[in-house]
Amino acid sequence: MKHRLWLGILFSMLLICGCRGAYYSTMETFGVYKRDILKKKVLEARDDQKAASQQFTNALTxxxxxxxxxxxxxxxxxxxxxxxxxRSVERANAVHDRIKQMETVAGDLFTEWEKEIHQISSPTLQQGSRDKLRxxxxxxxxxxxxxxxAERSMDPVLTQFHDQVLYLKHNLNAAAIGSLQGESANIQADITKLLADMNASIAEADRFIQNLH
Incomplete structure (x- = not known):
């Protein structure tokens, strides 16, 4: 766990200062390549989606x-x-950050892959690598x-949720509940849709990981 935390902090620091090349070089000395890092980032994005999904489920309840x-x-x-x-805001922010990290690694991996294809002298092998990249x-x-x-679905839900929490804070009485009930169908429907989107993205992440050799 400490090892994973250290690697995550290192990646974030190097990402901020634009030194990803140094990070990748360091990881390669340990036999960890961009493909491995991407797989890890996808796993982390999936897990953050699961945690966010659970939190929004609790909120809906x-x-x-x-x-x-x-x-x-x-x-x-x-x-x-x-x-x-x-807690929902915290989970949503974690999802935002994790997706950004995944996007960065994926972009670097595909850029490197495209460049290395041109280094293959065999036309047959070059085409095979190009097909695999595609x-x-x-x-x-x-x-x-x-x-x-799923990410796009979170912010509208959080906005509605925040509205209801603030309204309840300003009107701690039974009449406030009656007013909120008028909005209940909208936010419940939106959270239900969000959970469906999250479940779909989690399943897609599992499929991607299974096919990433």
Missing amino acids: HLKELYGYQGGNLEKTYNVLNRDYE ETRARYDDLHEALKR
């Missing part, structure tokens, strides 16, 4: 409990929802679109 409010400690209910919102890039594009679709 608590929102449904709020809409069915029958009395009790409304301030406690607000505190639970506010924590859900803050297939891998097509699978990556499918994965990337699935991840971005």
